[in-house]
Amino acid sequence: MSFEKVTIQDCELYLGDCLEVVESLPNVDAVISDPPYGMNLNTDNLRFSGGARSNMAKRGQGGGPGGGKPIVGDDKPFDPAPFADFGKVVLWGVNHFGERVNVGTQLVWIKRFDHAFGSFLSDAEIAWMKGGCGVYCKRDLSLNAVAKTRKHPTQKPVKIMEWCIEKAKIKNHETVLDPYMGSGTTGVACVNLGRKFIGIEIEPKYFDIACERIEKAYQTRPRLFEAIEEKKPKQQQLFGEICD
């Protein structure tokens, strides 16, 4: 079996069907992913006009990064079984497949301001994390700010995927797999936190976007690390000569 594979430093990115690619992967310590939930999502952002006349006129024309095209795999229920046996697992959308996983920890991403609770669509999204039974919440409102620059119709905030890496206690040397990588957000989070990453995406358009975002994350990351290095206080010599 051959797949297109792109390697960018510590990230291996595959263009193909994850259920085939995963068979050939060595050494995966963790799966952190946002799979297609099986909700037949309508990706046309302009189907809701929000009261704006200009949007009303554009309804049905396929606005937003998905262009109105369905998400591959979103037409059938998600089966977590191929990924549930990995050591550490975080899967978003558990409200759609809760009956197919064991009791676990719930990670709740609160995506709106208090005053807007209950007003329109969901207030939060929920991930299942293997093991434990706690419930942890993180508020991140960044989607409101980046709505116009999003590259994928169901793109997750980078900070939320970084939070998953922290909550799942992924160690520095461990490799994270995202079998439903989309625009590569989990990969960008791994680059930012210095973790190894394997991503798989079936749609060429989103695969290319993921490659670009991960490449860019590496270009900006060293400057961040250098800045941290520069800020570190220099060790003071307290007692004259330093002894070996």
Ligand SMILES: C[S@@+](CC[C@H](N)C(=O)[O-])C[C@H]1O[C@@H](n2cnc3c(N)ncnc32)[C@H](O)[C@@H]1O
């Ligand atoms: C919910 S989206 C993930 C979006 C991602 N969290 C992001 O921030 O961009 C799921 C992705 O899985 C991809 N996909 C669906 N079935 C797949 C399969 N069998 N193998 C690999 N990718 C698949 C879809 O094309 C879609 O981009």
